[in-house]
Structure formats: C-alpha cells, structure tokens
Amino acid sequence: MSQRKSGHVTLLDIARASGFSVSTVSIVLSEAPLSQNVAVTTRTHIRAIAKQLGYHPDAYARSLRRRTTQTIGILAFDLSDPFCVPIMRGIQEGVHDGGYLPLLMDAQTERKLFDSYLHMILERRADGLIVIASWVFEETNLLGDIRKNNVPIVIVGRDLVDRGISSILVDNEAGGALATRHLADLGHRHIAVIRGPQEMCDSEPRWAGIRKTAAQRGIPIDERLTFTLPGIADPASGFEGGVRLAQQMLASRRPFTAVLAFDDLTALGVVRGLSDAGLRVPHDCSVMGFDDVLPAAVATPAMTTIRQPLREMGLEAAQRVLHAIRNNGKAEKPRLHQTDPELVVRQSTASPPSTAVKPGRRSRT
Amino acid sequence: MSQRKSGHVTLLDIARASGFSVSTVSIVLSEAPLSQNVAVTTRTHIRAIAKQLGYHPDAYARSLRRRTTQTIGILAFDLSDPFCVPIMRGIQEGVHDGGYLPLLMDAQTERKLFDSYLHMILERRADGLIVIASWVFEETNLLGDIRKNNVPIVIVGRDLVDRGISSILVDNEAGGALATRHLADLGHRHIAVIRGPQEMCDSEPRWAGIRKTAAQRGIPIDERLTFTLPGIADPASGFEGGVRLAQQMLASRRPFTAVLAFDDLTALGVVRGLSDAGLRVPHDCSVMGFDDVLPAAVATPAMTTIRQPLREMGLEAAQRVLHAIRNNGKAEKPRLHQTDPELVVRQSTASPPSTAVKPGRRSRT
DNA sequence: TATATTGATTCAAACGTTTGAATCGGATTG
DNA sequence: CAATCCGATTCAAACGTTTGAATCAATATA
Missing domain, CATH: 3.40.50.2300 (Response regulator)
Known part of the structure; x- marks a missing residue:
C-alpha cells in the first residue's frame, strides 16, 4: 500500500505515514547531529514506523548525496x-x-x-x-x-x-632458504627442485634462496633434477604438474632423497607421483611444499611447508x-x-633413508 | 583540472570539454536508442573525450535514476x-x-x-x-x-x-545410497559410519539412504560403529572430528573394513587417524567421503567420494x-x-583385506 | 511562400538522500 | 510591548544520471 513503484520503502513513505516531513525523518533515521533537536516522542514514533515498514536506506541515493x-x-x-x-x-x-x-x-x-x-x-x-x-x-x-x-x-x-x-x-628468498635449511638439517644431500613458472614473480627469488643456501651448506644442485612448472593460469594445474614432474624425476634415474616443490599443490602432486611409483613419503623420500594452504594440512602425511x-x-x-x-x-x-615466512614441520619430511634409495626402482610390488 | 571535487570525472566535465550538453553526452555514452539520431562526428568526438578523461559512469547515480x-x-x-x-x-x-x-x-x-x-x-x-x-x-x-x-x-x-x-x-538420500552400494559392491560387510551434525539438514536423509541400502544388501549396521560429528560452525573442524572418531573406532575394538564419512574433510581426518595408528588406506581399510572438494582430489590416496x-x-x-x-x-x-549426486571412484576404496583385519591392533611397527 | 518533416540537440524533471538555511510558534528577556 | 532567542520542524538545493518532451534550424512538400 505505502509501497512505491520501486518496491522499496523510502523516506517519503515514512514521512507520509508519520505525518512529518522527509527532512525530519531523514535526520532521525540517519542519526544526524541535528537529531538531538528533534523531540523525543517524534524520534521514537518515526523509528517505530520505519521498523514496522521494514525501511532500509537506499545506499545509492545516500552515497550519491554524501559523495562517499x-x-x-x-x-x-x-x-x-x-x-x-x-x-x-x-x-x-x-x-x-x-x-x-x-x-x-x-x-x-x-x-x-x-x-x-x-x-x-x-x-x-x-x-x-x-x-x-x-x-x-x-x-x-x-x-x-x-x-x-x-x-x-x-x-x-x-x-x-x-x-x-x-x-x-x-619474502620468497627467505622462504626458499628456510626450506632448504630444513632439508639440509635433516641430512639430505640430493634434493630435487621444482621451480615456479617464469611468469610468476615469486619463482626467481625463491629459487635464489634455495641456491644460495644449498651452496652455503655445500649441497650440490643437480640441474638434471631441477624442473620448472609451466605457466598455466589454472592453479589446479600445479597438482598435475607435480605428478608429471615426479615421474620425470624417477625416469631420470638420478638419485634424490627429497623434493622441494614450488607450492603445496605441486608438492601434493609429487606425493601422488611418487606414491604411484611405489615410494612412500617420507620414508623413502621427503617432500616439501610452500604456502601452507588447507589441502596441505589435511593430507596424509601432513605436508611440511613454508607458511606465508x-x-x-x-x-x-x-x-x-x-x-x-x-x-x-x-x-x-x-x-x-x-x-616473513615460517617453517611448518609436519609429516612429509624426515631424514633420508639410511640406505640411499635409488628412485626409479620400485621399492615394493 | 576538469576534475570535480569528487575526484571522479562526470558527464558535466565531458559536456564542458566537448561543448555539448549533458543530455547529449549521456545519450551517446550510455548508448541509448536516441543515440542513433546523434551526428556521427558528435558521437566520436564525445567518446574520444570520455576516454581521454577516463570517464566511468557513476553506478550510484545511474541506478538511482534507472531504478534498477x-x-x-x-x-x-x-x-x-x-x-x-x-x-x-x-x-x-x-x-x-x-x-x-x-x-x-x-x-x-x-x-x-x-x-x-x-x-x-x-x-x-x-x-x-x-x-x-x-x-x-x-x-x-x-x-x-x-x-x-x-x-x-x-x-x-x-x-x-x-x-x-x-x-x-x-539428493542426500540418493547420495548415501550410492556410497553404501559402492562399498557393498566391493564386498564390505563391516562399515563404520560417521553421521553429520544434527544441526545440518543433510545429515538425516544421508543417513537414511545409508541405512536403507545397507538393509537391502543385508549389511548390518553396528551402532557401536556409528558416530556423530559435533555441530561446530567451523568446517575445518570436520577434519579434527574425523581424526578423533577414527581413534574411537579403533579403541572400540569392533571389526570394520570401511569407513563412510559424512564429508570429505571428515574422511581425510579418518585417513589421518587410521594412518597414525599404522593402518593403510585402502589396503587395510577403505574410506569414503562426500561432496568432492579440492582437498579430496589432491590427497594421496585420492579420495573416493560422492560428488555434489x-x-x-x-x-x-x-x-x-x-x-x-x-x-x-x-x-x-x-x-x-x-x-543428482554421482559416485567418483578413486583410490581410497578397495575390496576388504582377505584376512579380516582387526583394527585396534597395529598392523606394523 | 507557408507548412510539414526531419535531424540534431537541449530542457527539465525525476530517482532517494542529506544538510545548510529558513520558518514559526512560543517563551524569555530588556 | 518589542526584541530576542530557542527548540522543533521544514524548505530547497544538490549529488550524477536518464529520458520524455521541447526546441530549433534546415530541408522537403504542398
């Protein structure tokens, strides 16, 4: 009945219903400083009607007028x-x-x-x-x-x-360093690395952090065990990439005891790839991610990662x-x-297997 | 220079800059039907100035006037x-x-x-x-x-x-049925079930689907292997719940070869709980989820689930x-x-172990 | 030449608010 | 009694658009 064509209750509706002017109603309902001058009875009356009619101020009109x-x-x-x-x-x-x-x-x-x-x-x-x-x-x-x-x-x-x-x-460089240091502390000497796509600005400094720290600790980086993710817009592609690159790692027949993946999804892909080949994480090979997103935390083994x-x-x-x-x-x-990134140690990293496992050879069945 | 106090370019700015009226500018820039009557030279001229000034129509004013x-x-x-x-x-x-x-x-x-x-x-x-x-x-x-x-x-x-x-x-009932049928087809006869929290409307029908199908297939449901998630607002709590309930399952010492979890996060929690106890999925015990969310797909073993x-x-x-x-x-x-829900078979379900494993007893270490 | 037609442009009102200024009855003051 | 003040309320303009109706010159028609 008091609904206008727009279907929404407006100040005018309330003005009519209450007998006051639009100005007064506006002052009361928007709790403008002036509303202190408005009689208390008027205030409560107007508020009651507004609630009853289900009034909500029009953000468009308001913003237009208020210029914010x-x-x-x-x-x-x-x-x-x-x-x-x-x-x-x-x-x-x-x-x-x-x-x-x-x-x-x-x-x-x-x-x-x-x-x-x-x-x-x-x-x-x-x-x-x-x-x-x-x-x-x-x-x-x-x-x-x-x-x-x-x-x-x-x-x-x-x-x-x-x-x-x-x-x-x-701080990607610090993150890369943190991850590398963790693996080094565990005793890993043969680390496979999956770098991020070239299009991403995180890739380069992260890689720099890894390289520098590896050098510091006297860990050689085998370029034949260094891979790069393709730059596809779909982030889920990280997982697929991880699976595929894990297979390539194994096919390369170069020994490695840990994989440092660009991000968590990729790391989860690596776990899958290794697992499909019969390797167990972290028993046969450690895997690390980066970011600390939900899927990494709820996977089993829980993913050790660098938290942003x-x-x-x-x-x-x-x-x-x-x-x-x-x-x-x-x-x-x-x-x-x-x-500052932060190391989150979970279940996917451990000391390297006592007898250096040669990946590429199935460890069971 | 032509910027108004608001900091945004308006029709008036363009009108002044072009020498035409606000109306004409509006007609051109909003591509109103009337714009066909506007001289081509005028149109291009106005458009050029608009682009040069970086004009974007004010959605607030526009919506106010257009009433939509x-x-x-x-x-x-x-x-x-x-x-x-x-x-x-x-x-x-x-x-x-x-x-x-x-x-x-x-x-x-x-x-x-x-x-x-x-x-x-x-x-x-x-x-x-x-x-x-x-x-x-x-x-x-x-x-x-x-x-x-x-x-x-x-x-x-x-x-x-x-x-x-x-x-x-x-269709939760159909989903519950689908899941149960899958486990039955694999040969499972001892299925632990984790029901959803009572506050959720999905819980009841899903449970009904499970019960009915189990009855059809002559599979007894052991109420001591039936659990209920607490109704906490945080969905990540599903994972924690799964871990805890898996421990309870094992502690109950009742035999089971499969777990039907309320949703994927819970199922992932169950996998974690079982794994921590030394059981392997699906070799020692199958686990199923529900929903098919990302973490279920990228976990290893990939989670068999009911897709919504x-x-x-x-x-x-x-x-x-x-x-x-x-x-x-x-x-x-x-x-x-x-x-309609859909069964997605992945890696977390398999036939029950040939020798009925008695959970609660560590299978290794 | 006067009239109608057309094409190009502009007028002016409206959308629902907000707010500085104005109004107005009544009470206080000089 | 006139002047002033005060509390309560209202006027009216503005925000940036859109759009039906109006304007107005120039061209086509009678």
Whole structure:
C-alpha cells in the first residue's frame, strides 16, 4: 500500500505515514547531529514506523548525496585458489574494522572478467582497491585508469612497485632458504627442485634462496633434477604438474632423497607421483611444499611447508589502503612490504633413508 | 583540472570539454536508442573525450535514476569452505550471463556478520539474493525482512521451503545410497559410519539412504560403529572430528573394513587417524567421503567420494532468481530442487583385506 | 511562400538522500 | 510591548544520471 513503484520503502513513505516531513525523518533515521533537536516522542514514533515498514536506506541515493561510498573493492584473480582465502579474510577484517564495506569480486582467472570487474569497481566509486594476484596473473593496463581516477590501490602477491603500486609479498628468498635449511638439517644431500613458472614473480627469488643456501651448506644442485612448472593460469594445474614432474624425476634415474616443490599443490602432486611409483613419503623420500594452504594440512602425511602469513598480508593491505584514503590529498609513494615466512614441520619430511634409495626402482610390488 | 571535487570525472566535465550538453553526452555514452539520431562526428568526438578523461559512469547515480541496480547479492556463510567455491562459480556464471553483477559477501561463519551483510544487500537494492549455506548455518529472522522488501531469494545447501524460500540441495538420500552400494559392491560387510551434525539438514536423509541400502544388501549396521560429528560452525573442524572418531573406532575394538564419512574433510581426518595408528588406506581399510572438494582430489590416496554437482547447483540458483526477477509481479511459490549426486571412484576404496583385519591392533611397527 | 518533416540537440524533471538555511510558534528577556 | 532567542520542524538545493518532451534550424512538400 505505502509501497512505491520501486518496491522499496523510502523516506517519503515514512514521512507520509508519520505525518512529518522527509527532512525530519531523514535526520532521525540517519542519526544526524541535528537529531538531538528533534523531540523525543517524534524520534521514537518515526523509528517505530520505519521498523514496522521494514525501511532500509537506499545506499545509492545516500552515497550519491554524501559523495562517499564507504566501500573498498577486493578483486581476486582466482578465488578458487585456496591461497586467496586467508588473504581475503585478512582484508575483510581490516576493511570492516575501518568501517568500510568490502566489495568482493572473483575474476576466475579470466583476464576479460578481471578488466570488466575493474570497470565495475570504478563505476561503483570504491574508495579504494585491493588486488589479490594469485598464481599466474596477467598485467592489465586498466590499472592506469584506476590511478587516473585517483583510487588508492594495493596489490598482494605480486611486486608492482615499479608500476607505482604498493605491493605486499612474502619474502620468497627467505622462504626458499628456510626450506632448504630444513632439508639440509635433516641430512639430505640430493634434493630435487621444482621451480615456479617464469611468469610468476615469486619463482626467481625463491629459487635464489634455495641456491644460495644449498651452496652455503655445500649441497650440490643437480640441474638434471631441477624442473620448472609451466605457466598455466589454472592453479589446479600445479597438482598435475607435480605428478608429471615426479615421474620425470624417477625416469631420470638420478638419485634424490627429497623434493622441494614450488607450492603445496605441486608438492601434493609429487606425493601422488611418487606414491604411484611405489615410494612412500617420507620414508623413502621427503617432500616439501610452500604456502601452507588447507589441502596441505589435511593430507596424509601432513605436508611440511613454508607458511606465508596470508591473513596478516591481507590485513596489512587493508590498512595500507585505509591509510591512503585518509590522507587523500597527498599520494604517498608506493612501497614494497615483505613479510616473513615460517617453517611448518609436519609429516612429509624426515631424514633420508639410511640406505640411499635409488628412485626409479620400485621399492615394493 | 576538469576534475570535480569528487575526484571522479562526470558527464558535466565531458559536456564542458566537448561543448555539448549533458543530455547529449549521456545519450551517446550510455548508448541509448536516441543515440542513433546523434551526428556521427558528435558521437566520436564525445567518446574520444570520455576516454581521454577516463570517464566511468557513476553506478550510484545511474541506478538511482534507472531504478534498477542489475545486481544480485551472493551471501556465503563461509567462503573458506572449499564446498562453497564451485557453487559460487556456478552462480557467477549464471548471474553474469543474465547481465547482472554478482555482489559477493562472506559472513565468515559469524551470525552477526551475516545479518550485517544482509542489511547491506538490502541497502544496496540488490535485485535478488542467493544464500550459500555451507556447514552449520544458523537461522536468521532477517530473511523475513528480505521478503518484506520483495527481493527474490534462493538458498543453496539447505531446505527452507517451508519458510517460503526456494531451495537447492543435493539428493542426500540418493547420495548415501550410492556410497553404501559402492562399498557393498566391493564386498564390505563391516562399515563404520560417521553421521553429520544434527544441526545440518543433510545429515538425516544421508543417513537414511545409508541405512536403507545397507538393509537391502543385508549389511548390518553396528551402532557401536556409528558416530556423530559435533555441530561446530567451523568446517575445518570436520577434519579434527574425523581424526578423533577414527581413534574411537579403533579403541572400540569392533571389526570394520570401511569407513563412510559424512564429508570429505571428515574422511581425510579418518585417513589421518587410521594412518597414525599404522593402518593403510585402502589396503587395510577403505574410506569414503562426500561432496568432492579440492582437498579430496589432491590427497594421496585420492579420495573416493560422492560428488555434489556444486557448479550446476549454483547455476540453477542463479537461473531461479533471474527467473523470479523477470516475472516480478507474481511471486511464484517456493520449490525444492534436488540434484543428482554421482559416485567418483578413486583410490581410497578397495575390496576388504582377505584376512579380516582387526583394527585396534597395529598392523606394523 | 507557408507548412510539414526531419535531424540534431537541449530542457527539465525525476530517482532517494542529506544538510545548510529558513520558518514559526512560543517563551524569555530588556 | 518589542526584541530576542530557542527548540522543533521544514524548505530547497544538490549529488550524477536518464529520458520524455521541447526546441530549433534546415530541408522537403504542398
């Protein structure tokens, strides 16, 4: 009855129903400072009617008038990547605590979608933007458009500082070193390595950390036991890659007692590959991952890995944009924030077998 | 220079820069039917300036005027549940194809956040709403408010038809039957069962499917080998529950050759629990999950499970709301849509050991 | 030449809020 | 009694769009 054509209850509806003007109703319902001057009886009356009618202020009209949306866009390149989830959680926490509304979007690894969502975020006048760049993430020139409309932006999972964008990243070199040191401490001398795809910025420094630490400890790196993942956009491909590369390792007939995989999914693939060949982890061969995502924790044997402080990274990203929003005027210079990785020892690593197992030869059946 | 105080480029800016009126600019840039009447030179001129200035129409002003937001809210109770991801993907696909923008929100298993986001969705005037109710999901009376503002709503993962809400759900009874049949076909006669928490609507019918099929096949269900997961909101708790219950199974000293777990995470927990006790899966004992989420697929041995057509369910949900939006006037009556589960045979199930292993006794070490 | 037709552009109102300024009856003060 | 102040409420303009109706010149028709 009092419903308008739009189907939504508006201030006018309440004004009519209560006998007061739209202004008064607005002042009361939005709890403006002026509402202290409004008679108490009026206030309660208006509030009662609003609740009864199921009034919810129109965010569009409100934002239009107030010229602020209190909204921060979160654009994930691939939300199905378990890697994204804790980051997203951290971001949400930070954004929410700052009184902003997170506007979550998932580009599903599709460049086209990514751009289209970037448009939407611009059109929705988000006060800030955070990009989660998991796995292989293609550049987009649209990011320039973002800055043209001076929306503060932070990216996590990729270093775009030289593009003028604040970035948050784990210290990959330290992570690679941590992993290598762990295997060295266990006594491994023959380590197979699976490097990340060349397109990913994490690959190189992680590899550097591995190489340097191996050199320090006097561990030779056999290049015939060094492999590289192909750069496919689908993160689940990491698993398949791990399976395939494990087979190649075994086929190479070079001895190794541990595998250092680029990330957890790849490591899980390696476990599968080794297991299919009759090898047991960690009894016959140790396997390490990187990231510490859910599947690694619930697999058996539980995966030893290098944890990225994903939640903290998300939180940091949120605080970074919020800060940028607050001193809106002066654009601060982009910074790179590196976070500390952490070794998580679980079940997939152990000392090398006493008698050096020669992989490629089935150990049972 | 031509930037307004808002920091965003507006139609007025372009009008001034081009020498045409706001109306003309609007007509051109929004590609209204009238734009055919606009001179070609004018069109290209205006478009050029718009691009140069980096113009993006203000979604708020536009929606306000057009009285439609072309937006569908997606409210997930817990996005970190891998169960949600394919559903969300399906929804996104359907929503996007229908020309709508998905507005994704993640309640992080918090009732308070859920309600708060529900508010936001209402305030943002979403044209429709889809709720993903993974795991234990508490009711909320706010759903009534949604209908009061006649926003079409569909829920997936929970049956709320008697509350007047269209629901999409896997056929749990069929799924339970499918799983039981698979184990029976393999020759298992002693099956331990882990039932879902009582708070979940999936638990009962799934259990019914198991019981009936077991009876059909003449397989006794030992109630001392039947367990129930506690109803905790955190889905990762399923894994812990599985570990603990596996220990209880073994401690009970009752013989069993297979475990039918409520879902994949629980099943992975069971594998861990059995493995810690020295039992091998599937050699000593088979384990089955339910849902078919990512961690089940990448574990070793790969988990045999019952797949829910999650993506299809999401798609269906999207189409259901879109349909409801289209014939807005007449509210159609809520329907329950049950989807067909599918058996996915992997590595975690096999025939029972020839010599009936008595669990509770370590088979090695 | 006057009138109708067309093509190109603009006017102006509206969407639902918010908010500085204005109103207005009544009470207080000089 | 006039002037002032105060508390309670309302006016009216603005936010950036869209769009039916209006304008207006130039061309085609009678």
